Amino acid sequence: MERQTKRKVNNQSGAAMLISVIFFLFISLAIISGLVSPTVREFKNANVNLSSKKSYFLAESGSEDALYRILKNMAISASESLTLDSNSATTTITDIDSSTKQITSLGDVSNYQRKTNLTLSTSAGVSFNYGMQIGNGGLVMSNSATINGNVYVNGNITGSNSAKITGTAIAADRTAEIVDQINDTGTPTNTIQFGITASTQDAAQSFITATSDVVTQISVYIKKVGTPSNATVRITADSGGKPATNSLATGTLSASSVTTSYGWVNIVLSPNVNLSTGTTYWLVIDANVSASNYYVWGANNAQYANGLGKLGQYGTTTWNNTSPSGLDAFFKIYLGGINSVISGMTIGQLGVGNASAHTVNNSIIAGNLYCQTGSGNNKSCDISEGDPTPLNFPISDSQVQSWKDYAVSGETQTGDINISGSGTLTIGPKKIVGNLYVSNNGILTISGTLWVTGNIVLSNQAQVKLSSSYGSGSGMIISDGTVSTSNSASFSGSGTTGSYMMMLTTSTSSSAINIANSAGTVILVAPYGTISFSNTAGAKEAIAKTINMSNSATLTYESGLANINFSSGPSGSWEVQTWGESE
Incomplete structure (x- = not known):
């Protein structure tokens, strides 16, 4: 009997391979997915980081643009917008007080925002280290006139009838005027x-x-x-x-x-x-x-x-x-x-307060007496030190012109200004082509540098003061004519400690500034003329070519005057105090 061989067809042939391929595919997809997701995430993070950095540098650009405009005295509003590469930075300038500004810049790139803050303050460009600093015209004191502080004169110091300087008095040799x-x-x-x-x-x-x-x-x-x-x-x-x-x-x-x-x-x-x-x-x-x-x-x-x-x-x-x-x-x-002379003075008190000049005569010195020649003094000359060297004035012609330019940047008014009775006026920065009169309890508030081309006359309890916006900063009035005060007329700062008014005249007159009573917290400056104090008149600081003091006039120096910040002009140039990112 013939044996027949039967073959059975295996219908499942290749299934294992197919399962393996599918399994491998899923594993590959899982691996790829595991690799792609972090990559995509990192890519997104990189874009966010790039946008954030762009936003920061955009904010910095806004701050730098505002800073440049402020330093160069260019026009700039309280809020500025800067656009770079279709993105924007918004810069805000805030006056904290007259001597402090804050620049805030917000950069925005694809809704990612960064902010920078920059703080500016005025630099101290004018230092008054002596109660009085006087030029070649010298200092003349009589009838119990007193200076509470130190005095530096590029010329003679002449006193009579109990004239007194409580600090040190220095009379440097006079510089040439030719x-x-x-x-x-x-x-x-x-x-x-x-x-x-x-x-x-x-x-x-x-x-x-x-x-x-x-x-x-x-x-x-x-x-x-x-x-x-x-x-x-x-x-x-x-x-x-x-x-x-x-x-x-x-x-x-x-x-x-x-x-x-x-x-x-x-x-x-x-x-x-x-x-x-x-x-x-x-x-x-x-x-x-x-x-x-x-x-x-x-x-x-x-x-x-x-x-x-x-x-x-x-x-x-x-x-x-x-x-x-x-x-x-x-x-x-x-x-x-020319060699300078101190004569007829009482200098110093309680053993403190030196006198220094080429020649000192008929004076009483509490401290050391430095001179090359002298007679009639309470002690002999100490010749170990040479003649004092003249000092530069703390304010230059260039600075004065810069302050005038700042006043003109406000507005110019032609004609006299007269404030009287209960009248009040706030002005500045401004140039007045004319005279300024304040009398009979009138009040003038200075909100910016004021330049008066004519004379300034204050009388009968008139008040001239700085706006409270000056804070601890100081401000000024400049006159090309003469300045006079009488009958309790006075100057004052902003009301904040360290704030002073400066009254400066460019007049060459022998009556450039006349003060007939206490002038208040004021710095008086007449680099080309004479300041005269009389009848218990006083001030915080005086600088002039010549100064005359009589009839119990008194000047009291304050240590804060050694570092004055004016809110305009060269001494008010802005310096960066802080600069960084903020929330």
Whole structure:
């Protein structure tokens, strides 16, 4: 019997493979999903992070834009919008008080927001370290007039009938008022920029004097870019057509006395060395190096016959021609000076308070007496110290002009202003082409720098005060005419401690400022004229070419005056106090 072989068809052939493939597919999808999800998440996070960073830098851009406009005195509103790459930053400027601003900038990129805060405050550009600082005209005191504080005079101090200074009195030798050499033809057609790089760190101008005498003071026509530091002014000999590497006399160019506009700045020199006629000398301004903070010296081309300008580095032999070559800087050289005298004074109290001058006569000194000659004093001269060196005035012509410019930036009014009776007025910044009268309990509130081209007369309990918005800051009134107060008329600050009013006149009159009673918390300044105090008159600080005090007039210095912040002009330049991100 034939055996038949039966074959059974396996209908499940390949199922295992299919299951394996499906299983592998699911595993692969799971792995891919596990890999893709974090990647997508990281990609999203990267986009968020990028948008956040863009938002931050956009906010920074808004802050920097506002800061630049404020520093450059450009127009800017309380709220500004800056758009970059279709995204925006909103910047808000808030006046905390007259000496503090806050800049808040909010950057927004795809609804991701970052915020920065920047705080600005006014820098202190004017320091009053003496109860009185007086120029060549000197100080005259009589009839129990008293200064409670220290006095520095570039001239004589003369007293009679119980005149008294409770602190130290210094009478420096008087500086010359006659210019021996000068270059100031027209307005500057060229500039000498220095302090930018090492090769242009310092600027120099050679000169030859017409007479032989001591050099006491120089003036330069200068402005600044940014906020350079103080510079050293030097007089040197000539060395092969370049400045010598050692100084004959030096002085300090105070950066706070220089503004961003041209102006004359005076620098007193010491020691007072003798310059010989027919000999070449160099005036050198030795500055620090900063590409963004430097000085610009006004110049013209070959207008000064007795010298030329150079650029280089003091203390080395590396000096180069200006560009273009042959430029002459604007400068003045003052020669000559006279020894000063203190006479007829009571100086100091309780063993404290020194007197220092070339000559001191007929005076009572509580502390040390430094002089070269003297007679009729309560003690002998201590000749161990030389004659005092004259001081620069704390306020320069350039600063005064800057304050005037700020007043003009407000508005100009032509015609006199008269406030009387119960009348009140708030003004500033403003220029008044005319006179200002406040009388009979009238009240004038200053909300910004005020410039009066005429005279200012205050009488009969008139009040002139700063707006409360000044806070601890100080403000000013400038007059081109004379200023007088009488019958309890007074000045005052904002009401906050450390706030003062400054009353400054550019008058050259012998009656530039007349104070017939206590003037209140005021700083009186008459750099070219005379301030007179009488009848128990007083103030917190006085600076003038000449000061007369009589009939129990009293001035009391306050330590806060050593660092005054004015809310406009060069001493009110803004400095960054804080800068960072906020919530």
